[in-house]
Amino acid sequence: MRRLFSRAASPVKFVLLGFLSFHPNAMPWLARANYARELRASFFLPWAIAATEGSVIGFIVRKLFDGIVDDTILNYGVAALIAAPALANITSFGWAIAVSGRRKIPFITALQLTVLLSIIAIAIAPRSPLGLLIIIAAAYTARTCLAGIVTIRATVWGVNYPTDRARLTGKFQAVSVTISSIIAIGLGFAMQLSENSYRYLIPIFALIALIGVSSYAKIKVRSESTILAREHAQSNNASTRTAIPSLLKAIARILIDDRDYRRYQTCQFLIGIGNMMTWAPFVIIAKEQFGLDYLPGLLLTQVIPLMMMPIFIPFWAKFLDRVHIVTFRAFHSWVFIITFILSLLAAQTDTLWLLFAASVTRGVAFGGGALAWNLGHLQYVKPDRSTDYMAVHVTLTGVRGLTAPFIGVALYSLYESIWPGEGSWVFAVGLAITLCGTLGFQSLSQAILKNQSQET
Numbered sequence: 001m002r003r004l005f006s007r008a009a010s011p012v013k014f015v016l017l018g019f020l021s022f023h024p025n026a027m028p029w030l031a032r033a034n035y036a037r038e039l040r041a042s043f044f045l046p047w048a049i050a051a052t053e054g055s056v057i058g059f060i061v062r063k064l065f066d067g068i069v070d071d072t073i074l075n076y077g078v079a080a081l082i083a084a085p086a087l088a089n090i091t092s093f094g095w096a097i098a099v100s101g102r103r104k105i106p107f108i109t110a111l112q113l114t115v116l117l118s119i120i121a122i123a124i125a126p127r128s129p130l131g132l133l134i135i136i137a138a139a140y141t142a143r144t145c146l147a148g149i150v151t152i153r154a155t156v157w158g159v160n161y162p163t164d165r166a167r168l169t170g171k172f173q174a175v176s177v178t179i180s181s182i183i184a185i186g187l188g189f190a191m192q193l194s195e196n197s198y199r200y201l202i203p204i205f206a207l208i209a210l211i212g213v214s215s216y217a218k219i220k221v222r223s224e225s226t227i228l229a230r231e232h233a234q235s236n237n238a239s240t241r242t243a244i245p246s247l248l249k250a251i252a253r254i255l256i257d258d259r260d261y262r263r264y265q266t267c268q269f270l271i272g273i274g275n276m277m278t279w280a281p282f283v284i285i286a287k288e289q290f291g292l293d294y295l296p297g298l299l300l301t302q303v304i305p306l307m308m309m310p311i312f313i314p315f316w317a318k319f320l321d322r323v324h325i326v327t328f329r330a331f332h333s334w335v336f337i338i339t340f341i342l343s344l345l346a347a348q349t350d351t352l353w354l355l356f357a358a359s360v361t362r363g364v365a366f367g368g369g370a371l372a373w374n375l376g377h378l379q380y381v382k383p384d385r386s387t388d389y390m391a392v393h394v395t396l397t398g399v400r401g402l403t404a405p406f407i408g409v410a411l412y413s414l415y416e417s418i419w420p421g422e423g424s425w426v427f428a429v430g431l432a433i434t435l436c437g438t439l440g441f442q443s444l445s446q447a448i449l450k451n452q453s454q455e456t
Helices: 002-020 029-044 046-052 054-064 071-099 104-124 129-160 165-193 195-216 224-234 240-257 259-288 294-322 325-349 352-380 383-418 423-455
Strands: none
Touching: 029 046, 029 165, 029 195, 046 054, 046 104, 046 129, 046 165, 046 195, 054 071, 054 129, 054 165, 054 259, 054 294, 071 104, 071 129, 071 259, 071 383, 104 129, 104 195, 129 165, 129 224, 129 352, 129 383, 165 195, 165 294, 165 352, 240 259, 240 383, 259 294, 259 325, 259 352, 259 383, 259 423, 294 325, 294 352, 325 352, 325 423, 352 383, 383 423
């Protein structure tokens, strides 16, 4: 009887331990207070931010404006919304300049409030071609502010979490994506019952997100006075007119001088291009070929990938804490390749379950990608230069966002015009590009392991 109870209790114990692992007392002592505040913010902010995720707003717009806006224009509108999170990152160098010499947390909270205002604009936009433009503009405003938050947050994470960084930030990511998934399910279910339900749900979500803004505003940046003094010293003789050219030169100099970081970014650029160019066609195929409604469409394009992330983030975080980022990427990138294969097979055979399987593997890949994207550059630089390196990182992400989704839709449209029903071959193009980046990471990983063996 005791053995049977023990067996029955083990899953409960496993779940309980999982929840307890998020408690501040499970974290390093010096990080606990800030961790608790940021964990609360990670719970409440996604209530609003979920509506700006490219796959959420992209799929909603594709259905909401179907028949109102020309299909070709609408597909490129979807591409623009899918591109928004990455394209907005091209503004990172501007945020790096703007925040220099200023307190980080008040600056971030101001950006968070602007995001909430932008999200409300999405809710009140009319269902017309003008309304589509308003939604795209509001989404880009929100994502631009979020890009600033990510850029500045790199400095905060660098000094506040000097140890176990991947584990702590992995907790934030896990909470954030879980809440985003729940919100996407609720929004999809509500819109399936009534398409106009988003008009009152999104403002309500924005009000709830204010709790997260309030919690984030209480975070303390360790050694902030030292950081501000150094930033003031660096910019003491610099004018605003010369700041942007100087930063652009600094970005170029980092890529020229730091050979390892340049190679890392080159491989990541290839993987990013291959991945981003396929996401808009994935959303379009879900609507045009498979005819999915709001709830199953959002489950496919957003909820399932996000739900996979918190499940696999702990695994990816432990792996990333043990190995160099290029070794991590050399293993992790193969999951994206599996995703492309499944997506292509699903569309070619008109098999819905394969499309959902591709969504699962994409979520597994996104779990590791979120950690690597936020933390990978930190293995190449000291914490006091993390903002500069992050500026390089997110600017290149912005370049991918400026090109990849539109290339993907252009290829999809080209294939459809020449061979109707064959637009899904865009996944094969993405696969080939991603494979080049994956092989590049494997080469870099082998070189690092060889150097480590020679040193020992």
